[in-house]
Amino acid sequence: MKQQKSTLVLAALSGVPFIMVLGNSMIIPVLPAIKEALHLTQFKVSLLITLFSVPAGIIIPLAGFLSDRFGRKKVIVPALILYGLGGILAGLAAIFLKSMVYQAILAGRILQGMGAAGTAPIAMALTGDLYTGKQRATALGIIEAANGLGKVVSPVLGALLGLITWYATFLFFPLVIIPVVLGVYFLVSEPEQNRQAQSVREYLKSIARVFEKKSAMLLTSFLGGAVALLTLFGVLFFLSEHLETVFRLNGVRKGMALAVPVLFMSSTSYLTGRLIKKRLALMKWLVVTGLALISGALTLMGFYRTTYLFFIAISLAGIGTGLALPCLNTIITSSTAAQRRGLVTSLYGGVRFLGVALGPPLFGLLMNYGLPLMFWSTATLAGVAALLAVFLIRVRDMKEPAAEEKSGPVPYKLQPVPGMAARKPWKYPEKQE
Incomplete structure (x- = not known):
């Protein structure tokens, strides 16, 4: 792609995870x-x-299958529209309903979660289709940075909207979705992937072959992403x-404080994407280092006694x-063929969403037993994920799929014929008298 067009395409694709992350992060303040x-x-x-993230995590594999079968854009655009409609439902319920308001807002959040299933993971797969080699690592780093930027902006934005009224955040969603929908629809040209009309059974068998060969690496990567977001x-x-209760922070000041850890995350994501390129071994050890840092920071937070130490730890x-x-x-x-990339990245996205869904109720439950236990138990979880990454993420599994993983029939000349091993395969045996 030409540089200018590539920049516009990447900007449009980056808008998808940016919008998606507002669904939770903007509500938190x-x-x-x-x-x-x-x-x-x-x-x-x-x-x-939780009821935003759980439906997203459940439906994401279906969205990935549909994107592999029919195309990425045909999933992303309707999903963004559904995401906006869920925000409208939740906002209007808060304004007009006199009873069952909470239940109606939950229904809107579930609808938003269903829409979110077809956004960021599919945009990640589409980015993998559009870019290769060093450009792919850089582009995916920018996509993750856009996700992080959404997390940085959304607490402050949510706090600002909360000054108007608490339900203004729900009505804000459709306003920001419109330009992203238009950008993806008009700017992004999806490459032809020779999509085949496989049956669901054949498709699942092809996915199973990927996991047979790379199950340890993929499952460990899934766990690492889920634990990081949890x-x-x-x-x-x-x-x-x-x-609010300890530091007496409210409104925008509170939003800015919430933005501290995600600001560091966003900045680091962008720099990491620029750094890794095609350095496969480096990717593995950055995953290990990242999970170990999370574990160490959570352990430190269990001991915190001062404000400065606390904010150093969350940073x-x-x-x-x-x-x-x-x-x-x-x-x-990069480890999955394009014909199956949609479902594999969607499974990963689903696990990430489930991590997001489990985080708040898990921390809310553990808060009842004291802050040290809350932080140390989750630090242990991150530490286990780091150890698994050391032993189970292998460089050879990160490489592009081998020929046998790719779709398409095996040529006849490569298939051995019983009883003809001693003869050249392209000649018929001489007729015996």
């Missing part, structure tokens, strides 16, 4: 206001995050309440997340 307005418990208010959103959920956790996620994205997209 106003959770205490929603809790007070609707008289909710801490667990019920956490469901506003801890990130768990910490953000904890901070949303903690900053280190953000850096660790920024080191791990771009490398995991590149490892997964």
Whole structure:
């Protein structure tokens, strides 16, 4: 692609994860206001995050299958529209309903989650289709940085919208989705991938072959991505309440404090994407280092006694997340053939969403048993993920798929014919008298 066109295409694709991440991160600063307005418990208010992420995690594999079968754009554009409609439903329910408001908002959040299933993971697969080699690593680093930038901007944006009213955040979604939909539809030209009308059974068999050969690496990468986002959103959920009760921060000041770990994550994601290029061994050790940093930061947070130490620890956790996620994205997209990349990256995206979904309720539950236990137990989880990455992410599994993994029939001349091993395969045996 020409440089100017490539920049516009990447900007349009980066808008997809940027919009998607607003779905949770922009809501976090106003959770205490929603809790007070609707008289909710801490667990019920956490469901506003969980019931967005769980439907997304469940439906993402279907979205990936459809994108492999029919094309990426045919999934991304309708998904973004559905995402906006869910925000409209939640916002209008808060304005016009006198009863069952909470249930209607949850319905809107579920609809948003279903739309989110066809956004960022499919955009990641499309980026893998459009770019190769060093450009792919850089482009995926930018995609992850856009995801992180959304996490940086959204707490401040959510806090600002919360100054108007707590439900203004829901009505903001359709406004920002319109330009992204137009950008993806008009600017992105999807490459031909020779999509085949395989049956679902044949398609699943081809996916199973990928996991047979690279199961250890893929499953470890999935776990690493889920743990990184579980801890990130768990910490953000904890901070949303903690900053008000302990540090007396409200409004924009609170939003800016929430943005600290994700600002470090976003900056690190961008730099990591520029650094890794095609250095496969480096990717592995950056994943290990990132998960180890998260584990160490959470351990430190269990001991914190001062404000400065606390914010140093959450910044280190953000850096660790920024080191791990771009490398995991590149490892997964580069190790799978284009015909199956949509489903594999969608499975990864689904696991990431489930990590986001589990983070807030898990931290909310563990908060009842004391902060040290909350931080140390999740630090152990991140440490286990780092150790698994040391032993199970192997450089040879990161390389492009081998010929037998790619679709298409094996040529007849490569197939051995019984009883003819001693003869040249392109000649018929002489007729015997």
